[in-house]
Amino acid sequence: MPPLMHGTVPLTARLEPWMERLVGDPVLCQELIEEHGSPLNLHDFSPMSRNIAELRDAAAAHEVDFQIYLARKANKTLGAIDQAIAEGCGIDVASFNELDQCLKRGVPGDRLIVTAAVKSLALLRLAVDHGVVLSLDNVDEALDLQEIAAETGKRVSIALRLASSNKSIAPTRFGMRAEQWLSFLEETDLSETLEVSGIHFHLNGYSAEQRAIVLRESLELIDALRERSHKPEFVDIGGGIPMSYLDDAQQWTDFWQALAELPEGDESLTWKSDRLGATGATPSGAVYPYHQKLIRGEWLGKVLESTADGEEQTVATMLKERGVQLRCEPGRSLLDGCGLTLAEVAFTKTRSDGLPLVGLHMNRTQCRSTSADYLLDPILIHSQRSRGERKESSAFLVGAYCIEEELILRRHFEFPGGVTKGDLVAFPNTGGYLMHIIESASHQLPLANNLRRGGQRWVRDDIDSMILS
Ligand SMILES: *Cc1c(COP(=O)(O)O)cnc(C)c1O
Secondary structure: OOOOOOEEOOOOOOOOHHHHHHHHHHHHHHHHHHHHHHOOEEOOOOOOHHHHHHHHHHHOOOOOOEEEEEEEOOOOOHHHHHHHHHHHEEEEEOOHHHHHHHHOOOHHHHHHOOOOOOOOOOHHHHHHOOOOEEEOOOHHHHHHHHHHHHHHHOOEEEEEEEOOOOOOOOOOOEEEEEEEEHHHHHHHHOOOOOEEEEEEOOOOOOOHHHHHHHHHHHHHHHHHHOOOOOOOOOOEEOOOOOOOEEOHHHHHHHHHHHHOOOOOOOOOOOOHHHOOOOOOOOOOOOOOOOOOOOOHHHHHHHHHOEEEEEOEHHHHHHHHHHHOOEEHHHHHHHHOOOEEEEEEEEEEOOOOOOOOOEOOOHHHHOOOOOOOOOOOOOOEEEOOOOOOOOOOEEEEOOOOOOOOOEEEOOOOOOEEEOOOOOOOEEEEEEOOOOOOOOOHHHHHHOOOEEEEEOOOOOEOOOOOOOOOO
């Protein structure tokens, strides 16, 4: 059956079987929206097992000691934590509340790492009290932590966040260069308070080559630390492990080609012929690469097999020789296939110049990350209860915030079988970042509720009943 809704140039989302079953059941979708409101975030965390297995298999093929920490900032539900822990992973947390919620959920301290960019004293204390390793970013933070450790008389495990000195890596605000860490350790007596357990970094983008470069740099720092009688045991390469939302690479190329050829002012592809940051026919860096060749396991394999120029030793061998554990903190690629957002059509109308619009009970922060757009075709679900006649149409999706640029998506969509008030729109694969990372409650509109599959039923995730302190 051809889709009831697609982009003028289609970008067809890969669907998990649970998503197909859900959108194939209009009555259930309607009941869920009636009971829990629009929009509604739906989760089934079972695909996380497969995603984890892909990474573990790649590490095992190189006999590398390996551990995964789910980056919690990518999805706020407690269901995601439960699944990651049940799979034997840990959690990477980035604030006091993220840590507190994990601890209260029963996650043991040794399965957690704190990587918050800015750390409050309350966060440092909570981590120290529960024996959670902290990735340190700067000297001020290190001194705060040292004081807290001294008060409690505990020796606190830390990872040094490494800012690469390699010329091919973009300058970063995060962490410090190796020589800065070494001179800090030389000048400061940590022996009673802090213990360097590992090296941590997180890079922008998705390059396997860059991960390998900074991994080698981390191992050099580990050698230098061991010479100074520290005992670091792991390198954590952070997140940015790639995934694909689209199965069809050609669609991805065709979309950018068509956008490059679009005449100025032509709105048949995007709102106000928005180029989404692209200057030519190559995909813009302002959006996530929705199709990538190497993902998860294959990508990690490439990192582990890589060698420095003119050298024979692979990264995998370098890790094994030193008995160093490899860690990573994937967010998006672990949550691939785990979430979907459902919203109800509030109205159909035209812009004052006659351009058709479809209004949703939703605002644009509820299906968006920090990038310029979400580039997948939503799925239209015709509802039996909707009123009005459906005619073939094409339109933009607009939302609830009172601004002209309140587009749910920037792309233009075709509705071959029409669309009307009361129909439902499903946004596939929104579990990683696309539902939570910038959601806001402006105009005092409530945040979307979150459900997860519990057996055959859909149940509320506990995050929505938590009040932040
Ligand atoms: C955001 C972030 C991650 C997760 O990144 P993904 O791209 O979702 O894999 C991991 N670690 C740190 C420190 C981060 O800031």
